[in-house]
Amino acid sequence: MKPAAFKYFRASTTEEALQHLEAHPGSKVLAGGQSLVPLMNFRLSRPEVLVDINGVDELNRLSVEGGEVRIGALVRHQQLAESVDVARAVPVLSTAAQHIGHWAIRNRGTIGGSVAHADPASELPAALVALNGSVVLRSAAGERRLPADEFFQGFFNTALQDGDLIVELRIPVSKSRFGFSEVVRRPGDFALVGAYIERAGSSGAVTWFGLSGRPERLPVDAWPQGESDRRALLERLVGALPVDESEDYKRAMAVNVAERAYHQAEGEK
C-alpha cells in the first residue's frame, strides 16, 4: 500500500521546523522514517502534513560535556553505537544501541524518533529511564526539559504535545556501573523483554522493558550477594509489576535477563 496524500515541508533549521509544526496542527515530524513510513503505508497513520527534519544540522550533534552526554534528536542509532566518547562516558548506552534492529535500520533511525515513537520494546527509551536521562523539547512556546520517567506515559504514549519537537536527550555521566541484557527471537528483532541493572556500591536499580506499556525502573536498596537471594528479590520486584501478556513466561524471562545484566554490570569499567 501507499500512504494517503500529504503535504511535505523540508526544514533546514529548528526554527523553521517549529514554524511549520505551529502553522499545521496535527502535522508529523519525519526523522528516519523507519517507524512512521510503514505506519503511513498501512494507513495506520494519516498525517496531512509532514515536516522533514533531516536537513536540520544543529539536531545532529553528539557530545559529552558538563557531566552529561548530549545527543541531538537527529543522531542515528549507528552513530551512537560507534561513538568512542559515548563508549567511554556511558558504556551501556553503546552496548544497547548496538542491539537496535539491523544495520540498515540503525543507519537511518534516529534517537529522537525512537523516543517519540516510545515502543515499549525499544532499547533507547528504557536506557533513558535507567540512566536518569531527560528529554529536551521545543515548541513555539519555548523549551522545556522532562525527566524520562515523566516523558514516557504508557503504550506508545508520551508527554509530547502537538507542535513539540524533541531537540536533544541528556544523560548524566554516572559513577554507577550498568549492565544490559535482552531476549529476542532473532538478532535484530525488537526485544521480548530486556533489563538494565544499575550497581551503585551495594544499592542500585533494575529497569525492565517489554513487560508493559513503558519502561519500569525500580530502586534496590541493597543488592544481595548470593544468586538465589538476588533471584528471589528480582522475582518479588517483577511480581509487583503489571505485565501485558504471557505473564508467567515474561516474568521468568525478566528475572533471567536481569540476572545476566547484573553480571554484565560487574564487568563494566
Ligand SMILES: Cc1cc2nc3c(=O)[nH]c(=O)nc-3n(C[C@H](O)[C@H](O)[C@H](O)COP(=O)(O)OP(=O)(O)OC[C@H]3O[C@@H](n4cnc5c(N)ncnc54)[C@H](O)[C@@H]3O)c2cc1C
Ligand atoms: C525492521 C525494523 C526493526 C526494528 N527494530 C528495532 C529494535 O530492535 N529496537 C528499536 O528500538 N527500534 C527498532 N526499530 C525502530 C527504529 O529504531 C526506528 O528508527 C525508531 O523507532 C524511529 O526512529 P525514526 O528516526 O525512524 O523515526 P520516524 O519513523 O521518522 O518517526 C517516528 C515517530 O516519531 C516522531 N518523531 C521523530 N522525530 C521526532 C522529533 N525529533 N520530535 C518529535 N517527534 C519526532 C514522528 O513524527 C513519528 O511519530 C525497528 C524498525 C524496523 C523497521
